[in-house]
Amino acid sequence: MQLESTRFGSIEIRDDAALDFPDGLIGMPGRHWALLAQDDGPFYWLHSLEHPDLALPVTSPWTFFLDYEVKISDEDTRKLGIENPEHAAVLCVVRASDELAEFTANLVGPIVIHSEQHVGGQFINEIGGYNVRQPLFSEVELPDVRPATSAVPIAAVVA
Numbered sequence: 001m002q003l004e005s006t007r008f009g010s011i012e013i014r015d016d017a018a019l020d021f022p023d024g025l026i027g028m029p030g031r032h033w034a035l036l037a038q039d040d041g042p043f044y045w046l047h048s049l050e051h052p053d054l055a056l057p058v059t060s061p062w063t064f065f066l067d068y069e070v071k072i073s074d075e076d077t078r079k080l081g082i083e084n085p086e087h088a089a090v091l092c093v094v095r096a097s098d099e100l101a102e103f104t105a106n107l108v109g110p111i112v113i114h115s116e117q118h119v120g121g122q123f124i125n126e127i128g129g130y131n132v133r134q135p136l137f138s139e140v141e142l143p144d145v146r147p148a149t150s151a152v153p154i155a156a157v158v159a
Contacts (some may be wrong), residue, residue: 001013001018001049003034003047003049003052003156004052005047005052005053005055005158006052006053007045007047007053007055008036008045008047008055008158008159011036011047011132011158012057012156013049013155013156014021014035014153014155014156016153017034017035017118017152017153017154017155017156018032018033018034018049018118018155019032019033019034019035019046019118019119019120019152020032020118020119020120021033021119021120021121021122022042022079022119022121023079023121025046025056025111026109026122027050028048028054028056029036029050029054030046030048030049030050030054031047031049031050032048032050033046033047033048033049034046034047034049034053034155034156035047035150035152035153035154035155036154036155036156036157036158037150037154037158038157038158038159039157040059042059042063042064042145042146043057043058043059043094044057044058044059044091044150044154045057045058045158046091046093047155056093056094057093057094057096058093059090059091059092059094059105059108059136060090060091060092060110060149060150061090061091061092061105061107063140063145063146064105064139064140064145064159065105065107065139066121066139066140068107068130069125069127070090070110070112070125070127071125071126071127072110072112072123072124072125072126073123073126076112076121076123077138079121080112080113080114080117080119080120080121081114081117081119082114083135087114087115087116087117087133088112088113088114088115089112089113089114089115089120089151089152090110090111090113091110091111091113091114091152092105092106092107092110092111093105093106093109093111094106094136095133100111100136100137100142101135101137102126102135103135103136103137104131104133104134104135104136105133105134105136106124106132106133106134107125107130107131107132107134108121108124108130108131108132109114109123109124109125109132110122110123110143112124113151113152115151115152118152118153128143130133
């Protein structure tokens, strides 16, 4: 599938890597997305396949918050068909800024994806005490950040 991204230009998206969000993402249009890698860093882009101008920076929360815990409702788990926790890939939306100290992650509304069925949703974390704009570098220094690995297939690598 070909995606004409306003951010990355023309991208060939692997058909087997498209993600379906039946209920969409909170505040975002569309339900079909793809995970893009830009380099070996800790961030990915969750790019809409329906809106070429829409791409969200995301990351694995455990790259920055080692003790982060996620719990979604049994109903939401069933919606995704997750029977084994190993099949749940978790990403958090990142709010970028000109200053690294101002980067934040949404730890209240993680994105959970069934890593084998490629279906996902954004849910409210039932474990409290987290912020929608948690400072990303509050627990780890930039030199200590390691490249992220994804349980969700990377649809394409972009420049």
